[in-house]
Amino acid sequence: MNEQTRKFVSFGMALLLVAAMPIQAWAQAVETRNLCRDSGIIFAFFNGVQTTSAEAHRAMNEFRRIHGNERADGENIRYEVMYNYTNGLEDFVETFQQRVLEQEQILQGRFELALELINGGGAWWEKLGQLATTLPEIRDDFLDWYRASIVESLTSLADNPPTLNNYAEHQSRLDTWIVEGKQIVMVAHSQGNLFANSAYDYAASQIDAESLKLVHIAPATPIANGPHRLADKDLVINALRATGGVQDITDIIPPYLDRPAGLNGETDILGHGLLEIYLNPALNIGAAVVGDIENELAAVQPPEIPAEAETGFFTATLTWNGTGDVDLHVYEPGGAHVFYRTMNGQSGYLDVDNTTATGPEHYFASCEAETLQTGTYQVGIANFSRADGRTATLQIASFKDGALGTRSVTLGEPTGDAPSHMMFDVEVTEDSETGEFEVSIR
Template sequence: MSKQTRKFVSVVLSALVIFFTPFQAVAQSLEARNLCRESGIIFAFFNGVQTTVGEANRALNEFRRIHGDERGDGENIRYEVMYNYTDGFDDFVETFEQRVLEHEQILAGRYELALEIINGGGKWWEKLAELATTIPDARDDFMDWYQAKIVQTLTTLAGNPPTLANYAEHRSRLDTWIVEGKQLLLVAHSQGNLFANSAYSYASNKTDAESLKLVHIAPASPTLNGPHRLADKDLVINALRVSGSVASITNTIPGYLIRPAGLNGQKDILGHGLLEIYLNPALGIGSSVVQDIEAELASLQPPEIDDEAETGFFTATLTWNGEGDVDLHVYEASSAHVFYQAMTGDSGYLDVDNTVANGPEHYFASCESDKLQVGTYQIGVANYDEADGRTATLQIASFRDGVLGTKSVTLGSPTGDTPSHMMFDVEVTKDDETGMYEVIAR
């Protein structure tokens, strides 16, 4: 019996089981608590240069506060960071130590003051400048280096965009959202525009144009796939302009000395900060960015999709780079084996099975509290046929926390229905006191 025939028989049997389920059990299922908030729109934020995970999440929360959890028509919006790392953050700390701490021993160990320098000083620096006459020179020396470092980083990325783990993680996340039929709004700041442009190019070949929008904030690239905003006194992008083309200036902002503080109560002397400049409600450019985002949100339309996947408490999405049949295998907490022959498990479903090329395959664990089981879910992949040497990428994501892990593996010879690589152990737990469920992936 071929794989396609066995899959058909499995689907028919699953349908019969569902059809003949007693009415009482169905009613109980309807009363179960839903652990997920269904959202038709994804707001994906691509962070800027030298941004920590905490800072990226702070920015995301500001976007959520400004734009809300619902569009005007009542469609829910889900927010998620598409984090990208900046190489050289260690250099940032080392240079601060060399250029500032060595000038004044009174600052020994005070690395957090580097952030006050970037934000234009602060009360600590004002006090210290009164005590140590070399402080202003050390600060200016460090700021000159910092600006040059950012420009070097952005120039390198623009000339040689990294095809690293960030791209693989972003693309797998996009694959999940696209197969789930989401409307996608990508919002990018600074360095994030380089990653967002790549994501936009990738997604535009897989979803409808009306279902994918991109807003550029302080773009570090002249390539634009949507509206953009750039301040005239953004010293970082102005420095990039010297070495190559950048997007046009759209808004003027006051000089540093008379510039109002931003959403975080700070000022950015370089005129490049997201919270300090581009979302600053006291600046015209802040209002313009909000208007651009609102306009793109309003213009999004649901995609036309044949086989729409479901959003789960957690999902497993499998893709691979080319032809061949690669299979996703999930061993649920109950030991139920979910794959193309048995697409309905005790806790979840394999609702997308690809037998030709590239994927995706998609498994979701139920959002219903009476169906989701606690315990360990083991997730693997198999080269069913003709995928020798292909790179398979598996991503685990949760409804609440987004991406939990992304791994890739090079496939060997076909192994049929037997997984050749076990990629993740996913642990679902429940707090008996609060009733809250948690999920982690190892």
Template sequence: MVTPVKSKFAKKLVAMLVSGTMTLSSVAPVAAQTQTPSLCTSGGILFGFFNGVLNTEDLAKDSLLKFEKKYGSTSPQGAPIRYEVFYNETEGFSDFVEVFEQRLNEHGGAIAGRFELFFSALQGGGPWWETIIEAAPALGDILDSFVAWLASIIPATLTKMMGSPSLLTTQAEHRTRLDNGSLEGRKMLLVAHSQGNLFLNSALQYASTRIPSTSIQGIHIAPASSVGNRPHVLADKDVVINALRLVGSVPGITDNIPPILERTPGLNGLKDAKGHGLLEIYLHPGHQTASKIHGHIMGAFSKLQAAPSQATSGFFTATMTWNGPGIVDLHVMEPSGTHVYFENARGQSGRMAFINRTGNTQDQYIANCDTTQLAEGKYSFSLANYGGAQGSSASVQIASNAEGVLGTRTVTMGPATLTTPSIKVLDVTVAKDPRTGRMTARIGNQI
């Protein structure tokens, strides 16, 4: 009968000694390989954006795209930039939608069920609302009352999030991404708006334990929390943050913005009565806040110093972490049918690596950057409870070298199965675009 090894890292150590693939340091590559032509880049800058309150993931990506269009693919100093959204969901988001639905249904008629009006209502209006109110002025009461309700409830929502289980879970996901960036030797420029600052503070503290502080810069926009001595931008008429002053400590005002009636549409064509929106207010080309943010970002680029690279980069990387006792293992089935895990750490298209930091381990599958070795097809990822991990929560995060995080899934482990995987988590499909010849990696079959 096989007896599970009790130590999380010792079990991996024994297996790798036996197989001859022992790696030293936190993660060390296998014997040097010629990776030409390479699909990967290492080093450079990770530009991370932490979104604000009541953002969907698509809205957060749209905000990041505005930064990417402005600052391009390389910094003024010539360093390549990779842009990533560090997404965080607002607790009780569905409650906001339900309240809006109730307001619409109370008036019935043509606007009942018009959920496409929700996101513009969050900012206090927009072209659709202007058309509706022009045709039926009485319907303006719906918008006004909803905006007033938002301004009163958002501060309490942000306060409630501090220390909540969902905040801690999101922070753990962000840390996995920071780990990947630090291992690849990327400098980090992290920018947050509104609610995102709750996560940025934790991310900056964590990143400083992974790479030198000279390789990290943080910028706070409309911060919902303290910012230390880091640069921040806060508008004088930001109703949301001003309300937070009644229940906590927020930084001082840095810039003035126009009164409500004098505001013009922002980068997304919308206005914001709350004075809080990133695209409507803070990045508005006509506001002082936009030039202040630009100055802080340019200053951060100039201050960032190179970070040491601790590992070779992968075309895509799967990182598994777990939060409880026992041992959880990551298993990969490559397109060739090769089963890669701790006892067979080298596959035909990638390899396993095991990160040991202060007694905690992560399993990583690192796909080859060499175009001659990376196979097209499906890579299936699953988990096994090697022993003692029943009830533990385990997460697998897939990130590509070119695009950052592609997907994350968290599961609860069942009974022990030793080296037999029992929970399928994610599939990654690698394919070559026949027109461009570019290799892509997508979750599932989304090619």
């Protein structure tokens, strides 16, 4: 290439670059900004006995650390908790005070020890142990009471297993996942297994078995819908064995004094804790539990019936308990009224309309930043026909935080195209500095 040719080529390339730059800039400007990360797999965690909400948050974060945000084939995993509270321990705080804090001068008023003592102690308890030799005896007395109380609570729950009818939000969440065509992997610990079995039965009646998996950890029930793990020195389940059926022991764990600390630095004297025992990477049973979950995550398949609904920046899911036609109505901030007659709004869409029985009806707000309107979305429902006296349940869920709220009402006489109950005001805002969108309910 001679000098003249080289200059000509350089000039030509420069011209091309100059011409290309505005095109790139324009392309960036019109590129849609997706606010959501679509997830095909739902990892649904059902917590165990006496689990605080913070402990449930920690468990989910640990699961995400272990199993990641996506499966090997690139399918995204979304982590959700189906929370249950342990009834029957209303006197926990008073008993802790009487049996522990009032027994030793150095313990008085130290309620911060309560949450670590139920696992047999922790760093602070051990430090205080340098000041009084009576602490082990005090701890064992309290733990005897505590274990008896939770066994009583579990026995009572097993005698009257929870039904999804009593847990409208859990049921509505399942309805949303099913209509959105999700693959569901349930993981349950301790009493969470009773709730998970109920949820499994409900979901199994609507989706095929390949799309629904359940892993049982320290199950407080003999009923299994998937693989289970149970430690030989799980004193809670062993005590439950004496009062009713439980599943077989699968793994041997070391005695308490030889037990390595778990993910939260504790060892759990009762041998029942999720982070201390069943997810403990230093115990064989920890690896076994992780293996069971990995197997089910790998095995779960998309449902054969294609998804009817899409994931949105936020969604509204309406269900009702019988025949009839109940309608979902959404008034968008821009003035569009989205319902069965006008299913496309300016910001969202009614993508599932049911006119016969139970629902669901499903609305989703766009995940595209350029389409999603900020402002107030008013969400209501109407008995269009034949649904008098039915209980209708409406759930609002966000892409970022999951279920935001679930409300139920008893329907009156048909009101046609006019909503009889305005159920939620959903507020969508955009941070002018960061460009991040948020959604909340009122």
